[in-house]
Amino acid sequence: MNMMAAIGVALTALRVNALRSFLAILGVIFGVMAVITTVSLADGASQAVQDQISSLGSNSLNIRAGSNDRGGRRGGAGSGTPFSSDDVDAIRDQVDVIVAASGTIDGSVTAVVDGVNWPTQISGVHPDYLEIRDWTISQGRMFSVVDVERSNRVAVLGQTVAEELFPSGGALGASVRLNSQPFEVIGILSERGQSSFGQDQDDIIMAPISTVRSRVVGFARAGVRDPVQRIWVKVAAGEDMDYATAELENFLRVRRGIDPGDEDDFQVRNFAEFITAFRATETVMGLLLAVAGLITLIVGGIGIMNVMLVSVTERTREIGLRLAIGARRADIRNQFLIESVVLCSVGGVLGLLFGLGLALSIEQFAPALGVNLNVAVKPTIALVAIGASTVVGVLFGFYPAHQASRLDPITALRHE
Numbered sequence: 001m002n003m004m005a006a007i008g009v010a011l012t013a014l015r016v017n018a019l020r021s022f023l024a025i026l027g028v029i030f031g032v033m034a035v036i037t038t039v040s041l042a043d044g045a046s047q048a049v050q051d052q053i054s055s056l057g058s059n060s061l062n063i064r065a066g067s068n069d070r071g072g073r074r075g076g077a078g079s080g081t082p083f084s085s086d087d088v089d090a091i092r093d094q095v096d097v098i099v100a101a102s103g104t105i106d107g108s109v110t111a112v113v114d115g116v117n118w119p120t121q122i123s124g125v126h127p128d129y130l131e132i133r134d135w136t137i138s139q140g141r142m143f144s145v146v147d148v149e150r151s152n153r154v155a156v157l158g159q160t161v162a163e164e165l166f167p168s169g170g171a172l173g174a175s176v177r178l179n180s181q182p183f184e185v186i187g188i189l190s191e192r193g194q195s196s197f198g199q200d201q202d203d204i205i206m207a208p209i210s211t212v213r214s215r216v217v218g219f220a221r222a223g224v225r226d227p228v229q230r231i232w233v234k235v236a237a238g239e240d241m242d243y244a245t246a247e248l249e250n251f252l253r254v255r256r257g258i259d260p261g262d263e264d265d266f267q268v269r270n271f272a273e274f275i276t277a278f279r280a281t282e283t284v285m286g287l288l289l290a291v292a293g294l295i296t297l298i299v300g301g302i303g304i305m306n307v308m309l310v311s312v313t314e315r316t317r318e319i320g321l322r323l324a325i326g327a328r329r330a331d332i333r334n335q336f337l338i339e340s341v342v343l344c345s346v347g348g349v350l351g352l353l354f355g356l357g358l359a360l361s362i363e364q365f366a367p368a369l370g371v372n373l374n375v376a377v378k379p380t381i382a383l384v385a386i387g388a389s390t391v392v393g394v395l396f397g398f399y400p401a402h403q404a405s406r407l408d409p410i411t412a413l414r415h416e
Contacts, residue, residue: 024343025304028351029351034292035290035293036351036381037362040359043381060132060234060235061233062232062269063233063252064231065266066264066266081224083231084103086225087103088103090255098233098235098244100131101233102126102128103125103209104125105124105213105217106124108120118161120161122204124206124219125207126145127143127144127148137156138188139172139188143156153182153183154211155207156186156187156188156206157205158201159189159202160204161203162185171185189202189206242270245270252264301392304397309399319407320410329405329406330405336400336405340400341394344393345393363375
């Protein structure tokens, strides 16, 4: 019996007992479906997290004042002595691995143009901020160092703000009132899109940090001239991020007068570390999912073996007849082995389709929960899933197939 004939006989046998065959492969279907769904969503979430971190700017570090400790009571993050614009200049000029630095002050404002109101976020920054965040200007220009020094009332609008306030265009050169303060629009930011958490990154206004500090947000701290909420820096291309972080921490410890052995009163965040930690977590989760899928496939394989043993018993006379008219034992073994493989392969394909359907359904309904998920199906994962189901068919179908091939023709023909 050639291979195609054996496959035809196997499909016929499975079709005759369609319901039993379907129930037998449920374990395989659920195993493959679980693996495809979880891996697809995990890969999509991983890519979303990496895109979100990348949107913060390549080779960027974030610095924030730590907590204070007064009278045995510890304040929250950012409650310690804040940084100032002088610290920003010192970092930019004196730390060799740093090529750009910017302080930031964030707040909420209501932008008003000709009676149109739009609540949004405002960020007071230095001109280096766009370089640090790998952001560009699509129209107009970014404000300059002179604008910061003179506290000029100029602003750069995000795409969403520009579209809401100026639906017909003409934003450049127009006047926008921010919390009753008039600002001239000198530039429009390039489109950034939504973050992985559903936040519109284009719903923002940027202005000179000195202007925002004194005229919009009113950010001040006792004993600190020109305070900033946090500092963003860009590390020179090719520099090791861990080395750059250590250099920056050492510089800040000296500048802030922290004695050796004392705890830092600031935090330097290296966002590349989040990617490394996330990938490590993803690897562990991947192993757990693989083990869970393997266990489900094994359970499904046991069901396949049970069905194949029942099939051998039911078709004992057929086996005896085939052997009597000249079929080889290898032909009998291959026939039942092919039936088992076809059964598991069909289960693998159905599990793949159901898994993709479930993953796509979750992707569609996720925004309603405030989460953006993109299904990422790798061809290798699909091939591995189908291959694993085929291997299960071989492993768990071999014993029933071998038992069928070892039947004695005379005994088999007498079987009722």
